[in-house]
Amino acid sequence: GDSVTQTEGQVALSEEDFLTIHCNYSASGYPALFWYVQYPGEGPQFLFRASRDKEKGSSRGFEATYDKGTTSFHLRKASVQESDSAVYYCALGTGGYKVVFGSGTRLLVSP
């Protein structure tokens, strides 16, 4: 079945560091890919999505590029802030209601 793999369970950085969170997917067809962010005590929030090869999604300084060749959608940010500390979920949608989430990556940013 369709699946999303996030290899890092936790990432610890200092402010102004460069962030990469890896996301790889396995799906039949041509899925849409998403990033969601979850701050402490809140539900996940939609960050951005991409739906075709080489499309870049972005929001709040975060970005990811849909790469069908490597089946990846890695999240990047050039300079993280303490306020970016949260759990980040990669997800895919293959059609209709169905959304499959990865296991999440906790980002801890120290001042």
Add this chain to the structure above:
Amino acid sequence: EAAVTQSPRNKVTVTGGNVTLSCRQTNSHNYMYWYRQDTGHGLRLIHYSYGAGNLQIGDVPDGYKATRTTQEDFFLLLELASPSQTSLYFCASSDPRDWGGAGQNTLYFGAGTRLSVL
């Protein structure tokens, strides 16, 4: 942006107890969902509905019932709670008119209900 409100925010019950989690959305979305969130598993779909009176089975439905009484209200029922159901539960909503294209189902989540079954 959809407003999704869950209640209660925290709930403690005993094994065998009866629990109802409530969710209300106020943006006229057709689809509503119940997910559970567990460390190492991410978010897993329990049940979902595409309208009042409709119920569809998700990926981890065992031990859960759900009911959609109106377009706004979706309830999750645990009739014989077990410790394995200790988790953080999220309700979400979405609308196909916002999807934009195949697979582009964007979900709007509530703040969650933390359930502990002792």
